[in-house]
Amino acid sequence: MAVRIRLSRGGSKKRPFYRIVAADQRAPRDGRFIEKLGTYNPLLPKDHAERLVVDVEKVKSWISKGAQPTERLQKLFSNLGLCAAPALREQPKKSAPKAKALERIKEKEEKAAAAAEAAKAAAEAANAAEENSEASSAE
Numbered sequence: 001m002a003v004r005i006r007l008s009r010g011g012s013k014k015r016p017f018y019r020i021v022a023a024d025q026r027a028p029r030d031g032r033f034i035e036k037l038g039t040y041n042p043l044l045p046k047d048h049a050e051r052l053v054v055d056v057e058k059v060k061s062w063i064s065k066g067a068q069p070t071e072r073l074q075k076l077f078s079n080l081g082l083c084a085a086p087a088l089r090e091q092p093k094k095s096a097p098k099a100k101a102l103e104r105i106k107e108k109e110e111k112a113a114a115a116a117e118a119a120k121a122a123a124e125a126a127n128a129a130e131e132n133s134e135a136s137s138a139e
Contacts, residue, residue, distance in 0.1 A: 001024050002024070002025045002026075002068075003023070003025070003066065003067040004024075004025045004068055004069070005020065005022050005059065006070045007019070007070065008021045008023070008030050009029065009030055015043065018041070018042070019039055020037045020038040020039065020040055020059075020073065021035065022034045037054060038053045038055055039052075039053045040052050040076065054077075054080065056080065056082065071086050074086045
């Protein structure tokens with residue numbers, strides 16, 4: 001049984017209030033859970049004491065047993081020093097380019113590099129020809 005530490009939503013419409021619970025990951029979001037670990041009220045200011053209420057000992061116990069917190073809770077727990085902050089990606093995995101798109105991007109970069117190289121070589125050849133013509137006309 002894979003246990004997750006996650007948020008279970010309560011509160012009325014447009015007024016969210018969450019319980020922090022340890023639950024089987026197959027259980028519904030607001031359904032059956034194993035143990036209540038605290039509460040989270042996102043409507044309160046960030047510095048308010050009641051915004052995040054957590055039983056730290058219970059959370060440490062569940063994490064030591066192998067329970068995985070969700071990304072949102074990892075962020076909140078990292079502020080309390082309970083776990084490491086999640087790695088935030090600039091581009092989400094879901095919208096990252098796939099293999100074929102990466103190949104096309106790589107080919108495009110290679111063509112651009114080859115074109116820049118050719119332009120540089122042509123410019124150098126033109127400069128050399130111009131210097132030769134100046135040298136021969138000076139004689």
